[in-house]
Amino acid sequence: MKHKISLFILPLIISLSSCQSLANAEVKEANMALSALDKSTILNSLNENVNISITGNLSKTYPDSYSYLNTKKAIDVTRDYYLIKETDGTTTPSIRDYDGNIYSTYYKNKTGLAVSEAFTPNNTITRINVEHLRQNVVYNEYYANPFTYVDEEDISDEGYLDPVKAADLVSLLTGYKRYISEAKFTVSEGKATKLSLTIPDVTEILATSSDENDIQGEEVINSLSLSVAFSYDVTPITHLSPRSLADSVIDSAIKNEDNYTVSFFSASSTSTARIYVTEKSVFVHNSLSFRGPFDGDMYYLKNDDGTYTSYLYSFSGNSFNIQDLSVRRSSFLPNLDNISPEVFLKESEGVYVLDSLAAPYVAEKLVIPQFDITTGEGLKASVTVKDNHLSSLKATFNTNLKYTVDQVYSDYGTTAMPSWLDESFAE
Amino acid sequence: MKKQIKHLSLALLCLGLTVSCSNPSSFSSSSSSQSESSSESSSSQTINESVKKIVNSVRKTTHLVHVYQTVQVLKPNDSLASDVNLENTFDFGYYYEGEERAYSITSSKKSYDTNKDTGEVITNTISYSSSPKVTYHRDSKGQSYIEECSIGNVASKSYMLDDDEDGDELYTPLIFDTEFKNPFDYISYRDISKNEDGTFSLNNDSADYLAKCYNTIGMNKIKGATISVDSSDRVSSIVFDVPDEIDDSYSRYNTMTVSYSYPEDTSIPHVSEFNNSNPDLETALLALKDKTNFTYYKDFYDVAENDEDKGDISKLTLLDHIAGYYTEDVVYFHHHDNPETDTGPYVLGDDYDYRIVKEDSDNKYHAYEYTNVNGTYSWHVVQLSSSTPYIIDTFTEAMPQFYDISPNIFKKTGDYTYVIEDYFLNTIGQYFDNNVYGADSMVLETLTSRLEITLNEDKSIKLIKTGYNYENKEHIITFQLANIGTTSLPTWYE
Secondary structure, eight states, X not given: OOEEOOSSOOOOOOOTHHHHTHHHHHHHHHTOOOOHHHHHHHHHHHHSSEEEEEEEEEEEEOOGGGGGGOEEEEEEEEEEEEEEEOTTSOEEEEEEEEETTEEEXXXXXXXXXXXXXXXXXXXXXXXXXXXXXXXXXXHHHHHSOGGGGOOGGGBOTTSBBOHHHHHHHHHHHHOOOOOXXXXXXXXXXXXXXXXXXXXXXXXXXXXXXXOTTSOOEEEEEEEEEEEXXXXXXXXXXXXOOOOOOOOHHHHHHSSOOSSEEEEXXXXXXXOOEEEEEOSSEEEEESOSSOOSOOTTOEEEEEOTTSOEEEEEEETTTTEEXXXXXXXXXXXXXXXXXXXXXXXXXEEETTEEEEOTTTHHHHGGGGSOTTSOOTTSEEEEEEEEEETTEEEEEEEEEESSSEEEEEEEEEOTTTOOOOTTOOGGGGO | XXXXXXXXXXXXXXXXXXXXXXXXXXXXXXXXXXOOGGGSSGGGSOXXXXXXXXXXTTSSXXXXXXXXXXXXXXXXXXXXXXXXXXXXXXXXXXXXXXTEEEEEEEEEEXXXXXXXXXXXXXXXXXXXXXXXXXXXXXXXXXXXXXXXXXXXXXXXXXXXEEEOTTOOSEEEEOBHHHHSOOGGGGSOGGGEEEOTTSOEEEOHHHHHHHHHHTTOOSOOOOOOEEEEEOTTSOEEEEEEOOOOEEOSSOEXXXXXXXXXXXXXXXXXXXXXXXXXXXXXXXXXXXXXXTOOOEEEEEEEEOOOSSGGGTTOGGGSOEEEEEEEEEOSSEEEEETTOOTTTOOSSOOSSSOOOEEEEEETTTTEEEEEEEEEETTEEEEEEOEEETTEEOEESOHHHHSOOGGGSOXXXXXEOXXXXXXXXXXXXXXXXXXXXXXXXXXXXXXXXXOEEXXXXXXXXXXXXXXXXXXXXXXXXXXXXXXXXXXXXXXXOOXXXX
């Protein structure tokens, strides 16, 4: 399974820390005269654990006749850089990107690639290569701390940063490739707190001719204003470690059971089904309302060796016909015995959510296998538990569209085959 | 000055810069196989002054870079699979002059097949050189432009555009600083260590990054690089350590060496109009303007056996003499022309005669070739595709196109001889060639190696000598103009 990254960074939380030291900074800025040691100190801090936050606006102003196309959007990007000290004495660079309340963490692996970490169904940790356009992402190309290649010579005594380096910082964090004419640090107590950027407007062209060698058209003014803030109280980034059990309730519920009914709904497709599970047989009925066998219904009769003989019902023949003599239970029911209950977090009484870092691997294992969602990656899943049994599951997958499934569990211990089902074909 | 806006079809840039060299790579980290865990934090290491000096020799300083890279992929166990042999060279210029910046790039590629058993080079040697060196400049707003001069000696400045980063239907200026990076701005002093023998070592990540910035392709995993310096503590060469990769199905070998030079004249090369005054040549170049009747001979010569004979046609073997009989209604290209003995169109060997004929139906010129079909030679329509015959609209389009060339772009090298300014090499040959598919030499569009014009005393053109480089050898082609106004088709022409 692979993660994908988006080049367009979504609006993010504003870091408040940037405002706090402004008062101090003004004083320092007026009399800035940095020594080589000052510069070295500034760079050392920026190269260690640092939060870089870029906020600003991008506006595009079209000519009058196109003014309805004018746009203005806020830019708000924040990223933590953290050097994880490993037990073997090495250091692993890592970053944390924020997207609202959700954040993503990426690490540099031993071969220089960017990886994320995730839980497997049995609560161990796996590393997933980050991909962009189906290529593994080289960590440094997207996530390197931009100050690792800034040297003391790139900072003037007055606190100006080489604009080329500032342009790269902006490009790396926001994706905007712009010319920066001036970049100046604000320094407080020996650390950079802010980088003020001067970004000249650029004139873009709304092409009115299609000759790629001589593009002519209307001029659009692209105006970008950004300010960069640094803070150093970064919440440490750590490697994932196996989770511990939330409580005994989830422990009792995540297991295979012998007798229950599960109803399957999907908000994004017309698939529905009700599955009757008994000690002796399992019946998958592809309708929640139709009282009678339905085209595609499956009946599984348990064999002495624990496998099942399957029967398929079709409208055309109006009968159940043997399909397979030896089917494993896990091919038609989720195998909850293989999922560690530790990967669930308790949300409230009786409600448990899959750890977001377990979702990519575990969510699909909770869903009835017949409903093929393997093309999508699990985004989130939650379950409710009642009387030590699973009561419901809701899971969301990221296929081309977001795809949500619901499973409702009922009739534990009291499930029998529907009365209209004549099981004589399986005798 | 005409301000022309250009969209760079970023093919070359995308390969070398936009993607590969897009971001810095100077993290000395746990991933590096060199043991560098102690150097994570800059504070824990004092920077060697000599390291600073050598890095600064290629930062903010004009320098030229020559890259030579080879790739060999052998598939010994698969007799049907071709082995791959590539040689790439790139020449980059990184220019700094006050606040001005510029970047230039040229490249050439060569690939060939070898005999699997003997390793001997057999066939399909393909050479390629990029068109004239392009220099990208940074303007005062940080935007990128190129300067060009047309064959009519008109200089122009063209801004480069890129697709808008937000995916709007807008073109946005290509920003020099983020597009044409000097890779050494993104290699930290901390990535380089001094060796006992006076050389320096570049760590894995930075070596890998540097190689990408130099457009390398098909490389094995790079394990660092060794930097040599000259007596002025400037980088003189970098040799990359690229271990062989061998597995069951193939083995891949790479070499990569980069050499650095520091021109004494560090000014940024600019393209401007040429002001050589050549009034005699002006008359000669206009010889065909508005003419519809002339003979134009095209002669192919064999490659010189000795290098010093290169270009001296008196010492070269003539391979083919083609007469182009241009008349108002018919243009006829006749191979191995010999008026004394020829009795019909050429029918031997791989060459075939070619003609374009003005037809009454549309008043346009239709192309035919004299080829052997089912054992009989006759004229056949030339098809550009199965449904499109080759038709030329006007006589002027079929003519050699040199009447638009300014005499000012030639250097006078003798009383009667003129040589094209180097800037126009590679592409200039095509304007003197027959301008008809089948009768032209397409290599002259990109690989022209020389262009010399010799005049007669009466200022008419005596000889046009051009040529192209292929497989590191120069092939000469000459053109001669005759019988202006008095050309008639051969007597046997029907």
